[in-house]
Amino acid sequence: MRTYRPQSKRGLLLAAAAFSLVGVAVSYHQELMGWASAHATQPDKGHSGFRQTDTTFQTLSDFINRSPGERGETDSLKGAFSKGFGPLEDRSPVIPRSQRALGKVFGPEPFTIEAVQQGLVPPITPPFTDVGIPIGPIPLDQPISGSSGPGTSANTIPGSVILGPNGPSSPGGGGGEGGGEIPSRPSVSAVPEPSAWALLLVGFFGAGFALRKAKAEKDDPRQMVGS
Amino acid sequence: MKHSLLGLFIGLGLTGTLFWLNAEPEEQADTAGIDLPDGLQPANGVHDESLRGRARLSPTEARIASQAKLMPPGVQSVLAIETSLKHGQFAWDENGAPQGPIHIWVDLRRQTISVFRAGHEIGSAVIGYGANEKQTPLGRFEILSKHRHYRSRKYGADMPYAMFITRDGIALHSSVLQPRHATHGCVGLPDEFSRRLFDVAGVGTVVEIWRSDTQSIQRGLTAAQASLH
Numbered sequence: 279m280r281t282y283r284p285q286s287k288r289g290l291l292l293a294a295a296a297f298s299l300v301g302v303a304v305s306y307h308q309e310l311m312g313w314a315s316a317h318a319t320q321p322d323k324g325h326s327g328f329r330q331t332d333t334t335f336q337t338l339s340d341f342i343n344r345s346p347g348e349r350g351e352t353d354s355l356k357g358a359f360s361k362g363f364g365p366l367e368d369r370s371p372v373i374p375r376s377q378r379a380l381g382k383v384f385g386p387e388p389f390t391i392e393a394v395q396q397g398l399v400p401p402i403t404p405p406f407t408d409v410g411i412p413i414g415p416i417p418l419d420q421p422i423s424g425s426s427g428p429g430t431s432a433n434t435i436p437g438s439v440i441l442g443p444n445g446p447s448s449p450g451g452g453g454g455e456g457g458g459e460i461p462s463r464p465s466v467s468a469v470p471e472p473s474a475w476a477l478l479l480v481g482f483f484g485a486g487f488a489l490r491k492a493k494a495e496k497d498d499p500r501q502m503v504g505s
Numbered sequence: 506m507k508h509s510l511l512g513l514f515i516g517l518g519l520t521g522t523l524f525w526l527n528a529e530p531e532e533q534a535d536t537a538g539i540d541l542p543d544g545l546q547p548a549n550g551v552h553d554e555s556l557r558g559r560a561r562l563s564p565t566e567a568r569i570a571s572q573a574k575l576m577p578p579g580v581q582s583v584l585a586i587e588t589s590l591k592h593g594q595f596a597w598d599e600n601g602a603p604q605g606p607i608h609i610w611v612d613l614r615r616q617t618i619s620v621f622r623a624g625h626e627i628g629s630a631v632i633g634y635g636a637n638e639k640q641t642p643l644g645r646f647e648i649l650s651k652h653r654h655y656r657s658r659k660y661g662a663d664m665p666y667a668m669f670i671t672r673d674g675i676a677l678h679s680s681v682l683q684p685r686h687a688t689h690g691c692v693g694l695p696d697e698f699s700r701r702l703f704d705v706a707g708v709g710t711v712v713e714i715w716r717s718d719t720q721s722i723q724r725g726l727t728a729a730q731a732s733l734h
Contacts, residue, residue: 335726337583338566342575342722344586345615346631352687355636 558585559601559625569725574715576619576626577608583619583626590617592682595630595698599705602627607706609677611692611714613641618677618694620702628701633682633693641690646670646712651703660689666699670712677702677712 561582562570571578584596605623612619613634620628635641648668655667655678667678679700680693692714694702 335563335566335569335729337560337562337585338570338575338726340560340585340587341562341570341583342615344588344590344629345612345617346589346591346684347616348614349616349634349684349687351685352636353685355639355687355689 559583559598560585565729569722569729572725573718573721575612575615575717575722576610577621577713579624580621580626581624584629586629590629590631592631592633592684592686593695595628595695597628597698597701599627601625607710609702609706609710609712611641611677611712612717613643613714614716614719618692620705622705627705628698630695630698631682633680633686633688635690636687639687639689641688641692641714642671642675643714643716646675646714648706648708648710648712651706651708653703664691665696666694666703668703668706668712 559582562580567576567578567580570576570580576583582601584598586596590596599622602622602625608621610619610621611617611632611634616631616634618628618630618632619626648670649672650669652667652669653665655664655676656662657664659674664676664678664680667676669676675690675692677692677694677699679696680688680691682693682695686693
């Protein structure tokens with residue numbers, strides 16, 4: 279079904295030939311130009327800045343003079359700034375690999391039975407230990423929270439954990455007689471103190487405020503900083 | 506027959522066009538008025554093996570240079586660059602330098618970096634360094650880690666060929682270099698230069714960053730000249 283039209287085909291051929299001629303000419307020209315620039319002798323450029331006339335030190339002089347010079351004024355920095363970017367003196371140049379930071383380091387056990395016995399360290403109220411732990415000479419009748427006085431027979435905190443037996447005259451059951459483990463760290467009260475609640479609320483509002491502020495800044499077109 | 510001829514012509518034409526397109530950046534570099542001395546490469550240039558040069562450094566020169574913190578001690582030869590480099594330009598020539606440990610030397614005052622291999626300079630470039638409020642730390646460092654395709658989350662920017670030298674984020678990396686441009690503490694390098702440096706340097710390679718002392722150079726040269734006469 280296809281019909282060949284010799285006339286138009288010859289035209290196409292001619293066009294292609296012309297195109298190729300142009301292409302060859304351009305490439306030849308580029309080749310010539312490249313050759314010329316590669317073989318052209320570079321004019322001797324004067325050295326700026328430091329000048330050393332004695333040719334004995336020409337190599338060093340050239341080395342120094344290859345610098346574009348000292349930096350002048352610079353444009354102001356854009357982008358994020360690192361927090362905690364201290365003065366240079368604080369940063370040691372090479373950090374020995376042995377000094378890799380651990381995730382968490384606990385010091386030596388702060389409480390020992392002897393220390394508690396001698397009254398050096400105030401005993402802590404262990405909220406989640408079994409009944410009848412005799413620790414130290416001070417009776418375990420201090421309230422965790424609330425207003426129950428020293429005369430209370432037992433302190434119960436929500437969660438119905440029963441603390442040790444208390445009496446106003448309990449000497450601690452002759453401390454040191456086996457029985458239980460001494461907690462190694464101060465334990466946290468199960469019910470937050472009012473001050474803790476206050477801190478929590480303050481932090482919560484603070485975070486909310488920061489978020490609101492950040493959003494407002496982001497939305498404000500006047501605060502946009504160019505990249 | 507005619508078909509093959511047509512194909513040949515079109516192929517030739519395409520070749521020419523490709524040539525033309527390829528040659529475009531070179532022509533732009535020429536018209537920009539950047540004169541390239543022997544052995545110098547423009548940032549986007551093609552490395553020409555025929556353009557190279559190396560100059561021997563006398564022991565006296567080496568001593569003066571190392572005292573002034575221009576280069577590490579014991580350098581025997583440097584690249585022969587007889588003009589001042591512009592931002593984005595660099596020289597790289599490993600020819601004539603024996604295999605050995607790489608030593609990278611950055612001179613903030615002269616805004617240049619020099620790469621030495623076994624006491625012979627193999628590369629040099631103009632750098633960008635930290636702004637006054639975010640200074641590049643001085644001292645002797647080692648490359649701690651290498652990242653070919655690094656992207657900074659803090660600055661939201663690509664930093665190819667990043668080689669970190671401190672644990673607080675100071676690196677040598679590819680960067681756009683302009684005379685008025687300062688970094689946040691990193692050492693910015695021309696892209697092609699950083700690629701070559703990335704290839705030759707490894708973890709543990711020594712990087713020294715200093716500010717060379719002009720007065721020390723002057724004193725050293727004066728003393729050396731006095732001893733000659």
